[in-house]
């Protein structure tokens with residue numbers, strides 16, 4: 001099916017199996033330390049300066065309201081389990097030496113099927129698990145070994161959040177009948193765990209209607225909590241829909257500095273390029289040399305094309321140049337990194353608005369996805385950040401990072417309840433494969449400390 005005639009849409013997520021790595025581990029080792037971070041001693045080649053395609057003083061409203069639902073024409077098709085990006089293996093190898101918290105890529109069962117996407121030149125692209133093309137609504141086949149392995153990692157990541165919560169709940173419900181006092185105390189606990197007032201009330205309401213006046217155990221509460229949290233999360237747990245008829249589908253990544261933008265872009269690029277898609281990464285955070293260099297390293301290690309500019313250059317100009325270059329080179333996906341200096345909100349707003357506006361000059365629908373990264377460890381701040389970036393840049397999807405090792409994972413539930421924006425992926429580590437599609441039930445079960 002030629003892309004020129006049929007709008008190809010596929011969705012994106014889930015883990016991939018490991019396979020051969022054509023890139024040598026030492027290629028990464030030379031520029032990255034064991035945590036996958038930039039080795040400052042390693043030089044990065046000089047970058048061309050971007051031109052400014054528009055006059056900066058004309059500031060229009062950017063983005064528009066965030067969309068809660070992807071377009072109805074985004075249809076999902078059966079998919080197959082793809083080959084893992086080569087970089088995944090190489091990074092694992094690099095990490096083996098020094099990082100005990102890294103998890104090996106799970107073994108892929110032999111019977112997992114593959115998603116394919118025919119390109120213009122009749123080449124067939126094998127999509128990673130979690131991607132789909134447009135001609136079928138078939139659910140993706142289960143891959144039990146991968147799911148179990150992923151759930152264990154998720155539980156491990158959310159252990160601090162769940163053990164704090166379940167420990168307090170268990171203490172509260174030791175030999176107590178469910179009455180108004182215990183319900184009030186439970187509500188306070190749930191709110192303190194960052195789950196949000198709305199979800200806390202949902203849980204106590206459900207518990208009250210099922211068990212009022214009866215003996216209640218911590219396990220009973222956990223089961224009801226998991227069920228109610230699943231209901232809150234299900235509507236936002238969506239795959240990232242890519243419309244490849246755009247060539248490139250432009251993803252603008254926004255968020256406060258340090259929330260994991262660059263790392264997440266690298267992880268996404270690894271998934272996409274690993275499935276055979278042509279990916280370009282644009283270093284739109286022109287304020288920090290390290291951010292530019294870090295993105296270049298991610299481009300190299302994921303086999304993506306890199307475009308950057310000089311420090312302090314116009315980010316919108318870079319975005320414009322990147323879009324033109326990605327188009328000329330027929331890239332499938334262009335991912336643009338941005339600065340996230342909330343310290344100067346006016347400047348940040350002007351910059352992001354301008355990026356959105358110049359991209360719109362080349363394609364009125366661009367950026368096709370505006371993705372915000374949120375750092376789970378910041379708790380309620382993450383909630384406020386969605387408010388801000390949604391207004392500034394028209395955020396229409398979220399990725400929550402650093403869910404590993406935080407006691408504040410509950411904030412994802414509060415954000416889902418309030419903003420109702422799709423949550424595409426969650427980050428549970430710094431490694432290239434530590435990004436997983438967001439699954440409502442898995443997350444709710446893990447946070448409630450229940451077995452899968």
Ligand SMILES: Nc1nc2c(ncn2[C@@H]2O[C@H](COP(=O)(O)OP(=O)(O)OP(=O)(O)O)[C@@H](O)[C@H]2O)c(=O)[nH]1
Pocket residue numbers: 037255256257258259260261262263264285288291338339340401402403404426427428429430434
């Ligand atoms: N533990 C953990 N660390 C993460 C995760 N995602 C990103 N990080 C780390 O968070 C730090 C900041 O990540 P960056 O990708 O540089 O964040 P950024 O938003 O691009 O920040 P700036 O470059 O300052 O704009 C790095 O040390 C990452 O390795 C995650 O899911 N878990």
